Amino acid sequence: DAGVTQSPTHLIKTRGQQVTLRCSPKSGHDTVSWYQQALGQGPQFIFQYYEEEERQRGNFPDRFSGHQFPNYSSELNVNALLLGDSALYLCASSLGGWVSGRPDTQYFGPGTRLTVL
Amino acid sequence: GQNIDQPTEMTATEGAIVQINCTYQTSGFNGLFWYQQHAGEAPTFLSYNVLDGLEEKGRFSSFLSRSKGYSYLLLKELQMKDSASYLCAVRGGTNAGKSTFGDGTTLTVKP
Numbered sequence: 001d002a003g004v005t006q007s008p009t010h011l012i013k014t015r016g017q018q019v020t021l022r023c024s025p026k027s028g029h030d031t032v033s034w035y036q037q038a039l040g041q042g043p044q045f046i047f048q049y050y051e052e053e054e055r056q057r058g059n060f061p062d063r064f065s066g067h068q069f070p071n072y073s074s075e076l077n078v079n080a081l082l083l084g085d086s087a088l089y090l091c092a093s094s095l096g097g098w099v100s101g102r103p104d105t106q107y108f109g110p111g112t113r114l115t116v117l
Numbered sequence: 118g119q120n121i122d123q124p125t126e127m128t129a130t131e132g133a134i135v136q137i138n139c140t141y142q143t144s145g146f147n148g149l150f151w152y153q154q155h156a157g158e159a160p161t162f163l164s165y166n167v168l169d170g171l172e173e174k175g176r177f178s179s180f181l182s183r184s185k186g187y188s189y190l191l192l193k194e195l196q197m198k199d200s201a202s203y204l205c206a207v208r209g210g211t212n213a214g215k216s217t218f219g220d221g222t223t224l225t226v227k228p
Contacts, residue, residue, distance in 0.1 A: 042204050042218030056215045090159055106216065108159040
């Protein structure tokens, strides 16, 4: 049973550039959430996708955007990178929590370590 | 908004029991989750509580009191591999799918 996968593992960019991170959910899951985790802090919720639509959004600027594909995989795009965007970006997948209203258990991928120079 | 508080660091001895507390203030509540995160790795799910009381899963137990906005994670028979950060996360409020995480408690298990 394949777990959540993310690519790339590590990425180095310079200020002003754009980046795309990718996530494939755990087999059978239909909901993908993205989190940003700075060093020494807990993950911060960016947004959640279900049925190819953004359903929830945290307090992140419009520079952060995403997409979910028909096969439930997802991309996170960040434009005009800032030094402060350096962090571990985590993707978490779950099943149908949005629909059921029950707290769905989220399973995290290994993350993408983004460094902005 | 939501606010999650947990101690920054804790130290315990191999074989002992440790309790990691988490207090939260939320505009709504739809579940509380505990995750373990080893350095440089992704969080892994440990347990969740929706109703008041104790949930036991092997060496790990989690307790919830919704009226007090309080939870704890209890780790028994500590092992060296339990050295990690433990994250408390609250789900819900107006956004049922959104999880708000605390900054984690770094547990160091010593021989």
